[in-house]
Amino acid sequence: MRAPGLGTVLRGFRDRCDFVLPGTAGSARRAPGLRREELAVLAGVSVDYLVQLEQGRAARPSAPVVAALSRALRLDEEDSAVLHRAAGLAPATGALSRSVPGSVERMVTRLRDWPVAVYSADWWLLRWNAAWTALLGDSGRLAGRARNVVWFEMTQPSPLVWVDPREEEIYRDAIVGDLRVAYLEHPDDAELADLVTALHEVSAEFAERWGAARPARYRGMRKHVEHPVAGAVVLDGDVLQVPGSDVRVVVYSPAPDSPDAGRLARLVSGGC
Incomplete structure (x- = not known):
């Protein structure tokens, strides 16, 4: 047959x-x-x-x-x-796993108060919750490579929220350095190789950062943002590696009982 x-x-x-x-x-x-x-x-x-x-x-x-x-x-x-x-191709060997474990799916669904998203090791946005949308805009409108954080940062116009320029510089170096880690660990991943090649072709900024960045995992950082509805909010961004998986979870959280916590809560609940 x-x-x-x-x-x-x-x-x-x-x-x-x-x-x-x-x-x-x-x-x-x-x-x-x-x-x-x-x-x-x-x-x-x-x-x-x-x-x-x-x-x-x-x-x-x-x-x-x-x-x-x-x-x-x-x-x-x-x-x-x-x-x-x-498709007449050999199954990918040494490729990144971009499957989201069921336990992570449940966590994203149940953590309603804080912005939460799941990314692959090469920074493709895989899942996100309603709080993430409230803070950063509707990621469902992003098409193709725009759903990749590194591609978005290097090629897209300014996002919905304002981010402190000094923090943005550190962040861009950090995610490019993290992408280099994924590239070194998965040299045979076709989609990752294609992404890196395309970024070199369309973004001189990426090419410069790629050449200068030290390969290092991005663990997160504090961000000062100016949201068009909630106003100024300070959030700690943590990157949590999922054991036994290539995916990571990004969580933004405010200091407890702070004005930032109140602003985020009102934004997420729709009370702003």
Whole structure:
């Protein structure tokens, strides 16, 4: 019996997706699964190209594209290997795991008072809660590589909130240094290699920081931000490594019983 082609496998994974994208809860859906338009946005490919892949009309996709589709579909290592084989590619070896453990999923859901997000080791935004959206804006509107923190910092206009410029400089050096750690530890990860190459091509700032940065893990830092609704807020940003996983959890928290805690609480509750 002939093995299922890429189009069949890809449609199958898309149709079985049981997660709801932030900002789409409660919207009418014609069928279960992820819409082509949603998958295209998450993976950073065009809808037309995705249609061609599913209908078998496109040439063999590159390893970075298949890796991006695996991340967007939230495939575990075994299912990602199935998708790679269907695309005529060897399963990724030495690649980053971008799967979010169930315990981390529960933590993001239940920590409602503080902004919480989950990132891969190469800084792809994987999950976030409503408090994160209240503080930093709707990440669901970010498409393709804009969901990668390093790409966003090096290529996008100013974000929703103002951040102290001195802290921003330290932060940018830190995340580039952290990305270098991921690059050294996972030299065969196709999506990571593609990201680093693209950043060198589009951002002179990244190229300069990449050449100067010391490879070091980013552990977090205190940030002074000016939110357009909540005003000035001081938050401690902590990066928590998940044991046995490549993902990390970023949590922003204010000092207890401080004016910052009151401002954040009002912002998260919608009382600002």
